[in-house]
Amino acid sequence: MNCEEARVLLHAYLDDELDAAASLAMAQHLAGCAGCTQRYRGHARLQQALRDPALRVSAPAALRARLAARLPAPQPAARAARRWPALAAALAAALALTVTLATWQTLRPRAPAGDALVAEAVSGHVRALLAEHLLDVPSSDQHTVKPWFDGRLDYAPQVKDLVAEGFPLAGGRLDVLDGRRVAALVYRRHRHVINLYQWPAADGETGTRERDGYRVVQWNEDGMHYLAVSDAAAADLDAFVRAFRGASAAGAEPAR
Amino acid sequence: MDLPFSTPAGPDARSAFEASVMRHLDAAYGLARWLARNEQDAEDVVQEAVLRAYRFFGGFRGGDARVWLLAIVRNTFYTLRAAAPAPSAHDAFDETLHGGEDGAPDPETLLARAADAERLRAALARLPAEYREVLVLREFEECSYKEIAAITQLKIGTVMSRLARARERLARCLLEPAAEASP
Structure with missing residues (x-):
């Protein structure tokens, strides 16, 4: 064994990952080579130093608690009904649907980009309901929701107050679509939830689709691509889209 | 051939998930924390990873749950990072073993x-x-x-x-x- 080989192998030796023959060859090389021995000692000490418990981190208790609350509980429908009546029905439907969706995703050949995005958006919508990870920032105030995204995204999402049109804002959260971090705004319509995703894109696909009982509407406006998903009635979602496109945004006019 | 994917929904699935996967949360957070280099991003990564893990738990065929979860954490980190602004210049590194230093x-x-x-x-x-x-x-x-x-x-x-x-x-x-x- 020469020093060049030893230089790499001494790490496997240090980690006790060499087989008996290589281990022996390494030991023999070290016995006759002061330079490699010194290197070996240096790395052994570095490894020892890295074992310092001060360098370890544990999951914060708050994260643990949040996850425990967000994983579906043994009785998801009953629990949700107590905490969040409007969502109970959607949650039960989502549970049934996830099985269908997941099966579909496993068995079906890869869909074209537009379809895949819609499927992902629907799946994100369902996951948000299912995992009760609907809101990172629960607020009906557009001037609270919009600034929350500052520093979490590299763009500022449009947040609009549509309560007068019958679509109260419930809040917002971060989600991931098509490998990018996107803003999701959550609006409500009676018992239904509308997820509105948006991200900067000038030429996203537009139009309306149905997938697995969910309606998806996409449009582009002012350099932003919008994608709305809901199980609300078709007319309601279309009305939501018209209302959103017609309303003024937070920041576009003074708060008061 | 694999059976069709099934998503855990009952109390058994949740307990099984907690017993086999959630007990490795410290490991998951540790990896995410060192990859993301800040607490907020690490929490985002772990949260997303655990939700994904739960979603795919029906497809988990046994084996080492820690390794399985850590692989999901790692993938989630790179997915989220790809979505974030470009990484800093020092993340790019030439694969040559060595720069200037000769001695041990x-x-x-x-x-x-x-x-x-x-x-x-x-x-x-x-x-x-x-x-x-x-x-x-x-x-x-x-x-x-x-x-x-x-x-x-x-x-x-x-x-x-x-x-x-x-x-x-x-x-x-x-x-x-x-x-x-x-x-």
Whole structure:
């Protein structure tokens, strides 16, 4: 064994990952080579130093608690009904649907980009309901929701107050679509939830689709691509889209 | 052929998930924390990873749940990072083993520097992600090369050479006089 080989192998030796023959060859090389021995000692000490418990981190208790609350509980429908009546029905439907969706995703050949995005958006919508990870920032105030995204995204999402049109804002959260971090705004319509995703894109696909009982509407406006998903009635979602496109945004006019 | 995917929905699935996967939350957070280098992003990564893991738990065929979860955490980190603004320049690193330093690191100097946990932490944080991850998996999670290979989808030989480079780079970082001397 020469020093060049030893230089790499001494790490496997240090980690006790060499087989008996290589281990022996390494030991023999070290016995006759002061330079490699010194290197070996240096790395052994570095490894020892890295074992310092001060360098370890544990999951914060708050994260643990949040996850425990967000994983579906043994009785998801009953629990949700107590905490969040409007969502109970959607949650039960989502549970049934996830099985269908997941099966579909496993068995079906890869869909074209537009379809895949819609499927992902629907799946994100369902996951948000299912995992009760609907809101990172629960607020009906557009001037609270919009600034929350500052520093979490590299763009500022449009947040609009549509309560007068019958679509109260419930809040917002971060989600991931098509490998990018996107803003999701959550609006409500009676018992239904509308997820509105948006991200900067000038030429996203537009139009309306149905997938697995969910309606998806996409449009582009002012350099932003919008994608709305809901199980609300078709007319309601279309009305939501018209209302959103017609309303003024937070920041576009003074708060008061 | 695999049976169609099934998503856990009952109390049994949740308990099974907690017993096999959630008990590795510290490991998941540790990897995410060292990859993301800040607490907020690490929490986002772990949260997303655990929700994904739960979603795919029906497809988990047994085996080492820790390795399975760590692989999901790693994938989630890279997915989220790809969505974020471009990584800083020092994350790009040439694969040559060595820059200028010829001699072996002096064990005594190295020991003195490494004994300073803050300094060691800072040096580790400055390594490129692909070096950080193998070091964290090996030294903090005490994964075998085989486990690291499974988590990172690298070959075992690549795991070995990458660990070697990671440690040499870390040693050099520690021996640099000033912490800001990064190119």
